[in-house]
Amino acid sequence: MTTDLDGLTALVTGGASGIGLATARLLSERGADVAVLDLDPSGIHRPLRGFTADVADDASVRAAVEAAAGALGGIDILVNNAGIGAAGTVEDNPDEQWHRVLDVNVLGIVRTTRAALPHLRRSPAASVVNTCSIAATAGLPQRALYSASKGAVLSLTLAMAADHVREGIRVNCVNPGTVDTPWVGRLLDTAPDPAAERAALNGRQPHGRLVTAEEVAAAVAYLASPAAGSVTGTALAVDGGMAGLRLRPE
Numbered sequence: 325m326t327t328d329l330d331g332l333t334a335l336v337t338g339g340a341s342g343i344g345l346a347t348a349r350l351l352s353e354r355g356a357d358v359a360v361l362d363l364d365p366s367g368i369h370r371p372l373r374g375f376t377a378d379v380a381d382d383a384s385v386r387a388a389v390e391a392a393a394g395a396l397g398g399i400d401i402l403v404n405n406a407g408i409g410a411a412g413t414v415e416d417n418p419d420e421q422w423h424r425v426l427d428v429n430v431l432g433i434v435r436t437t438r439a440a441l442p443h444l445r446r447s448p449a450a451s452v453v454n455t456c457s458i459a460a461t462a463g464l465p466q467r468a469l470y471s472a473s474k475g476a477v478l479s480l481t482l483a484m485a486a487d488h489v490r491e492g493i494r495v496n497c498v499n500p501g502t503v504d505t506p507w508v509g510r511l512l513d514t515a516p517d518p519a520a521e522r523a524a525l526n527g528r529q530p531h532g533r534l535v536t537a538e539e540v541a542a543a544v545a546y547l548a549s550p551a552a553g554s555v556t557g558t559a560l561a562v563d564g565g566m567a568g569l570r571l572r573p574e
């Protein structure tokens with residue numbers, strides 16, 4: 325077993341499901357002591373440690389980050405992964421929904437990072453990895469609010485990387501394509517024929533299938549690891565080529 329994260333500690337937000345859960349498990353398998361911060365961490369079991377917080381609520385974030393740092397004995401790796409979706413054009417989402425999604429997806433990262441920074445500053449191997457999305461740059465239809473939130477996550481990642489590079493804190497993000505998580509499962513379940521919709525969705529991916537949560541977790545683990553010690557201010561696409569390739573129609 326690879327144990328390149330031996331002796332390190334990690335906090336993963338939104339770590340009770342999907343990409344966050346796969347990431348928490350992989351970081352743990354690779355030797356890190358891992359805490360999960362989530363709205364509902366009741367399904368989290370040892371060796372992972374669960375802490376309840378809403379990233380949209382500053383007091384709950386500060387309390388959970390302090391509790392997690394106390395239990396872990398510090399924070400070396402912060403994975404800002406908690407996020408929510410929204411469909412529609414600018415005509416479809418009322419202001420309240422814009423405020424809510426930006427509050428969770430963007431300010432959630434600000435709050436958690438702000439609370440974790442004193443601990444990251446004490447780490448000899450400090451790293452932040454944000455879960456962004458290909459929506460940040462792809463110009464996806466019917467995703468105005470979600471895309472704007474992830475565009476902000478991308479810019480925030482670069483700004484944070486610049487602000488903290490001299491302190492030895494690396495900041496990167498992953499840009500997943502369409503990932504087979506409970507989130508996507510819930511969307512497919514609303515289709516008249518979920519199996520047909522899933523087959524169609526697979527067919528729309530350049531490599532013919534959805535990305536797995538484990539594949540995104542592997543990218544996060546790399547960015548968080550000592551092997552990426554000179555990597556900061558980058559966005560790593562894990563999307564089967566969705567964002568970068570210009571495929572000709574078949």
Ligand code: NAD
Nearest residue numbers: 338340341342343363378379406407457500502503505507
């Ligand atoms: P998911 O719904 O399976 O898991 C999200 C987790 O975040 C849940 O455990 C949920 O309880 C938690 N969460 C949500 N709001 C929270 C809040 N306010 N405070 C604390 N925890 C909260 O979703 P997923 O597909 O694993 O998505 C995780 C991240 O990946 C999100 O940031 C999402 O935008 C991003 N992403 C997902 C996909 C995809 O196709 N699934 C693609 C690109 C990016």
